[in-house]
Amino acid sequence: MAIEIKIGDRIAWVNLLKQDGNILEVDVDGKVYEVDLMHTADGTFSILENGHSYNIELVPEAEPKKYTAYTLYDTFDVQVIDAEARYLRNRNANGASSVENKVTSPMPGKVVKVLVSEGDVVKEGETVVIISAMKMESEYKAPKDGVVKKVYVKDEDTIDGNQLLIELD
Amino acid sequence: MAIEIKIGDRIAWVNLLKQDGNILEVDVDGKVYEVDLMHTADGTFSILENGHSYNIELVPEAEPKKYTAYTLYDTFDVQVIDAEARYLRNRNANGASSVENKVTSPMPGKVVKVLVSEGDVVKEGETVVIISAMKMESEYKAPKDGVVKKVYVKDEDTIDGNQLLIELD
Amino acid sequence: MKKIKKILIANRGEIAIRVMRTCRELDIETVAIYSEADRTSLHVRYAHEAYYVGKAPSSESYLNIDKIIEIAKRSNADAIHPGYGFLSENAVFATRCEQEGIIFIGPSPEVIVRMGDKIKAREAMTAAGIPVVPGTDGEIETEEEVLAVIEEIGLPVMIKASAGGGGKGMRLVKKHSEVVSAVRAARSEAKSAFGNDAVYIEKYITSPHHIEFQIMADQHGNTVHLFERECSVQRRHQKMIEETPSPLMTAELREKMGNAAVEAAKAVNYYGAGTIEFLVDNELNYYFLEMNTRLQVEHPITERVTGIDLVKQQIYVAEGRELAFKQEDLKQKGHAIECRVYAEDPDNNFMPCAGKVYKISTPLGLGVRTDGYVYEGYEIPIYYDPMISKLIVWGKTRNEAIARMRRALYEYKITGVKTSIKMLERVMNNENFISGNYDTHFIEKNEEQLLSKAPKKDPIDMVIIATLIDYLDKIGSTEANTKEFTPAQSRWKKIPYVNHF
């Protein structure tokens, strides 16, 4: 079974050639590996490949088929691109909703102050919302010159990670 | 909903009188407690009762509705006796298979040597099986005088916890 | 002498648990308080008793003096330990405790007032002959005043919360355009952290070392210092790594500064644990910066090299005992380093990063101590400090301690939230840090090495394979665990038989 997996900027083509219990033969972008792989349902992996012992932790993200992968030295954003994901991606591509119109907060927090209202004209770099999380305040700025199309939050709101705050025109 | 719970030698009658989120009113053998109870699906409990903070870990046993409960100072065997359990218990009582006829191993291990065969006459206290676990050997002895009715294991067998080894007549 | 039997800990997180651990060793009962966000936090479960104190924002809970006093009385606590932050340097709270007949584990309210007011503290130090950081007098009421003061003393300046500490409520201002937002932010932080939004301005000294001395004094006039802590590795004016001894320190300077620290404490009749913070320049001139009239976050490194349990000493002093040791009994043995693990994103300007902890592997073994409070499945609240753990190592030499810290950081895995762990590892591999050549600008000066990721010796293809298997496993998963009662399971996926190469 072959699928595509996106890791950072790379999209790898990966195919499970053979499986004999914990011994797998896997083709990754044309390179064939024989690995001894043990794993838990919650994403702890122990892989032995050519004598080397690798530990990988996969943490599922809110979006299905997306993970954060932890290795010894680094952290990676990983995504499985199967037929369903490709379909959704193509459909969204037609919708063409540009990310650059939006101000989002990557972290959960609390809205200290919304500095703009719908219809306001803003300049690129102008602070539009102030969010407080864990005693630190962060200023969120307009990504480009434009007009505020919609404000999704108000002062004192508690927000989740990746929440949309402001949309520009 | 009232059920019986067996804890050690005690059988307690317990009834959940009221539940408001994490705040419960529970009747245990006629004594009514108001508790603030939070728990995880895998059996970690934090209970606040009259200001006191109690931590309890429930570990499910192989048999359904049986637990080992760990508190700060002690460990308890706990069993829920609901209608189904009562039914099974009554049915078994009629079967009248006495435990005293059986030699079982409480722990997993490996059979070093079976010292008796079916039909052998044994005396109370006579060693019938030697089990090795974690580098230590334990001798299992006949619980009473009798004749060996059935031998369930042989030398070198790997055994589970609570496995039946020998049955006497 | 009154033997303390029950202590209410007016705090949360790692420091609440730290204090409770010593209480358990002293057979003292503990009372926890918790906000709405903390019902399942570890300090609630570690304590003997636990009481709800209020809504999640600290102003309604951990800063709610009336409610905390009410709980202390209701639970019959003899004493209150404030930890650090929150009410630990709040004289009103210390006074209330005194009035209600509850021992406040800390110095007298008068000393808190005096040292908490940075202006008065500077006056006291100058009178005691201790050099102070050049700065201006008086607090700032409005943003307009700030601009006026800057006109006088010039840029850069530090905006500091008068009631501040722990790096909160501090902002460096280099340009006039930054003044308004810096003051507003410092104010707002100070308000929520200390319940007091007054700020003042100090001249900004370039390239200083932040070195502090630990003080311990009893109520009978005995005062000792427990040597220095080097705290120059900071980001956002908040300490990130501390070590003792300081690589900068000489035996002579240690004696001179140690004596100054003891004099400073004596000058204000200090008792309990306290810290005198100094700025030291490259010519080894030192200036009194401020006194923290409480336990410091970084106290464990001092505990490790001196063998003294500082919380135990705080409790003994609060009971009225005399110190059991004199200055000459104290020695620095070996080298200790602390790394603070924050839930934050070092690649994104150290932005705090709340969220759910997925899994934790804690470093263990020789010479390693961790003081933390988060657990697997714990949801780090957005309302409080992002520090989730402190990792403390000891080594016979500084090099051994650095190697051990590197090993411990390698073992430390917290997934599900972003943390500073990998960034701390890079510090332990930084040449300037290793040679002890750093000041408070360490992070900016070494940004390139510290923020660049390690060369990819990483097994990316193995990550891809792991992802593939997890994916196949999940889409093929028909064994949904719907059994009601199941015993403990091995978490490793069952396969019919295990093969080996």
Next chain:
Amino acid sequence: MKKIKKILIANRGEIAIRVMRTCRELDIETVAIYSEADRTSLHVRYAHEAYYVGKAPSSESYLNIDKIIEIAKRSNADAIHPGYGFLSENAVFATRCEQEGIIFIGPSPEVIVRMGDKIKAREAMTAAGIPVVPGTDGEIETEEEVLAVIEEIGLPVMIKASAGGGGKGMRLVKKHSEVVSAVRAARSEAKSAFGNDAVYIEKYITSPHHIEFQIMADQHGNTVHLFERECSVQRRHQKMIEETPSPLMTAELREKMGNAAVEAAKAVNYYGAGTIEFLVDNELNYYFLEMNTRLQVEHPITERVTGIDLVKQQIYVAEGRELAFKQEDLKQKGHAIECRVYAEDPDNNFMPCAGKVYKISTPLGLGVRTDGYVYEGYEIPIYYDPMISKLIVWGKTRNEAIARMRRALYEYKITGVKTSIKMLERVMNNENFISGNYDTHFIEKNEEQLLSKAPKKDPIDMVIIATLIDYLDKIGSTEANTKEFTPAQSRWKKIPYVNHF
């Protein structure tokens, strides 16, 4: 001097990880070996490399010399660390390493042969002027011989494995009727633990103290001792709790025994880490018992009071370096205690208890070290030693160390398998232990207090309530988690809103 770059650890469990930790601090790569039962054991995952060594029984895996040498050569390991147990005192293995050009981290094969043969060891000690335990010469070949020897020297006697150590292959015989099964059991244990089933007999000394001295020697003739360890708290002739300093020790006796230990090591040209075990009677007479030519399980308490990483020193000595310290540089600082956590049932004659670990809470904070290897969901194999973890604490005084151990044991929770933790807590509360008044019969003599459960101050009704809720939750559970892809969840049960008293 050859710098070691890669070490194969010919062991498993906590000691394999202990050794790997120091290797990581020294930038030395590590190679793990694992049996069929250990594919997912922690030492496999901690190492840089890992290779399958054989079937689960140790005779086919961790004692398989040919296979281990093959893996060492295949992986290009410079050296092999044997840990304790398994091949650590096997001269054939040490010789093979030498022949294959692989450094064996331990003493020379000749010394292992000499000290491993308890009879020859006694001869060497007597020659060096060190008193030995009264006993008989020669090994026992058959059970009939045993009976003959007992006829001569009388009962009680100890049956001991000639190749023994770590309490394995030892049996006390008080009655003639016990001889046959004791010899068979000692033999069988010795065979599976050491691959050698020869046993011998020693006169049994009543009420002795088991006190040992840690030795460290380089290949240049420098030998020091790192003070004593008191190891008298034993069950089944296996140590359970160790401490240093020994409560029995005086400064004079320490110097005398320490010198004797150094002389003993020098008498056989010892190098590396080793331990001289003594029996000490109540009149403070001491007798050489045996020498362990390897790292001991209880080495961490010595590391804690001396500040010396013993594994690091072993590696340095193996590289041919000179010791960096002399006798006069070494000091005992404070007090350290180790508790061994076994997977066993103290209420059932300490029967080993394999099984699946459900959950673990590890004690942390000031003065606490744990060296373990099991994790949540780990299935403890039936093939190896039941010791799953060591808990080591330090205190400025013995009393502080005991209080801290009590606190640490309170925090230590391992569920799913039976462990010795609660029993160890009872030792820490035992008056005789607290006053330092104990010998090797401590457990029997204090059985009543040690095996009786604490008075029920326990919240039994709370356990009942918890069980009720768990039961209701499970039978009412319709929200079976069948979603394929779900992100990290808080593990606490969701309730519509959280109330507070």
